Amino acid sequence: MRLKDKVAVVTGAAQGIGQGTAMRFAREGAHVAVCDINAEGVKKVSQDIIALGRKSLWFEVDVSNTAQVNAMVQKTAEAFGRIDILVNNAGGGFNLPNKLEEITDEIWDRVVDTNLKGTFICSRAVAPYMKQQKSGRIINLSSKAGRYGGELTGIQYSSAKAGVMGLTRQLAKDLGPFGITANAIAPGLALSSPRVEKLWMERKTEAERQAVIQAIPLRRLSTVEEQASVILFLASDDASYVSGVTIDVNGGWLVS
Ligand SMILES: NC(=O)c1ccc[n+]([C@@H]2O[C@H](COP(=O)([O-])OP(=O)(O)OC[C@H]3O[C@@H](n4cnc5c(N)ncnc54)[C@H](O)[C@@H]3O)[C@@H](O)[C@H]2O)c1
Numbered sequence: 518m519r520l521k522d523k524v525a526v527v528t529g530a531a532q533g534i535g536q537g538t539a540m541r542f543a544r545e546g547a548h549v550a551v552c553d554i555n556a557e558g559v560k561k562v563s564q565d566i567i568a569l570g571r572k573s574l575w576f577e578v579d580v581s582n583t584a585q586v587n588a589m590v591q592k593t594a595e596a597f598g599r600i601d602i603l604v605n606n607a608g609g610g611f612n613l614p615n616k617l618e619e620i621t622d623e624i625w626d627r628v629v630d631t632n633l634k635g636t637f638i639c640s641r642a643v644a645p646y647m648k649q650q651k652s653g654r655i656i657n658l659s660s661k662a663g664r665y666g667g668e669l670t671g672i673q674y675s676s677a678k679a680g681v682m683g684l685t686r687q688l689a690k691d692l693g694p695f696g697i698t699a700n701a702i703a704p705g706l707a708l709s710s711p712r713v714e715k716l717w718m719e720r721k722t723e724a725e726r727q728a729v730i731q732a733i734p735l736r737r738l739s740t741v742e743e744q745a746s747v748i749l750f751l752a753s754d755d756a757s758y759v760s761g762v763t764i765d766v767n768g769g770w771l772v773s
Contacts, residue, residue, distance in 0.1 A: 518546035520542055520545040520602070524597040524598070524599050524601050525550070525600075525752070526551075526643065527542065527552075528578070528580050528603075528604065529606040530562050530606065531551075531562060532709070533707075533741060534709050536558075536562050536741075537742060538606060538744075539566060540562070540566065541746070543571045548597055550573065550574045551574075551575050553577070554577065554578070560575050574592065574593060574596055580631060580638060580639055581634050583642075586639055590642040590643055599650055600647060602653070602752045604656045608658055609631070609674075610669060610671070610674040611631075613628065615667075615669075617672060620671060620673055625673045629677045632674065632677035633677040636681055640657075648695040651695055651696040652696045652697065653696070653698075654698055654756075655700075656752060657681050658681070658701065658704070659678045659681040660681075661770065663675055663677075664682075664703060664771070669713075669721070685701040685762075685763060698751075700756070703765050703767065704766050705733065705766065705768055706729070706739065707738060707744055733769065734768060737768065739766065739767070747764055747766050
């Protein structure tokens with residue numbers, strides 16, 4: 518087991534890549550606190566983790582809300598005694614308009630607050646615990662959109678995910694002296710949940726979907742497990758000397 522008795526917090530874990538990561542961590546021996554704005558969904562994931570014989574807590578938390586995040590982190594540390602790993606997964610484009618002229622201030626704020634500010638707020642909340650332990654792993658979810666622009670999302674999402682890469686580099690620089698690493702992954706496209714599948718079908722014609730797949734050297738979209746595997750690598754001892762990087766997990770699509 519690669520995470521035996523580690524304590525992890527995974528945000529946005531009710532479905533998709535967050536759920537896949539939380540379950541993968543639990544199978545690798547970790548105790549996992551999970552949060553989401555979808556309380557029913559995240560409660561079920563927490564029950565599934567406990568059914569595997571691990572400890573788990575679930576929280577209804579909006580990652581852009583400092584008070585909620587701080588309370589979650591404090592309760593997790595009190596219950597489990599430490600925090601080894603934070604996965605800042607909560608995010609997405611939220612099926613919102615993508616055309617520049619249609620992006621209202623509210624749309625910009627919702628997407629940037631969840632994807633970028635939420636990553637900052639959660640990282641800030643766990644940092645004191647990790648510093649005290651002199652160890653910790655922070656793994657952020659950026660996106661191919663942050664490097665090259667998105668397929669199903671707009672400028673608000675690309676900007677937030679580019680910001681996540683910069684935030685990751687600065688976290689690595691600031692927290693490295695305390696034995697803490699910070700890294701990110703930049704997924705290509707994974708039909709991770711019915712929500713993302715619906716967007717893929719509604720926002721692309723069949724011809725456009727085929728063109729996307731043909732542009733990916735591996736000629737297919739990603740699975741949730743393929744994203745969770747790289748997050749697991751970054752959380753494991755195998756990545757002890759990796760910090761500040763964003764790993765593309767995109768099947769060779771637009772390699773930088
Ligand atoms: N699926 C992809 O193709 C893809 C590609 C690149 C990056 N990503 C990123 O990976 C992460 C996971 O994506 P996914 O495809 O699994 O999405 P998803 O929509 O399936 O899951 C996201 C989860 O985050 C939760 N969430 C949303 N806002 C939240 C908030 N403010 N506070 C707490 N939880 C919140 C949602 O309720 C949901 O359960 C996101 O950051 C996304 O931007 C996904």
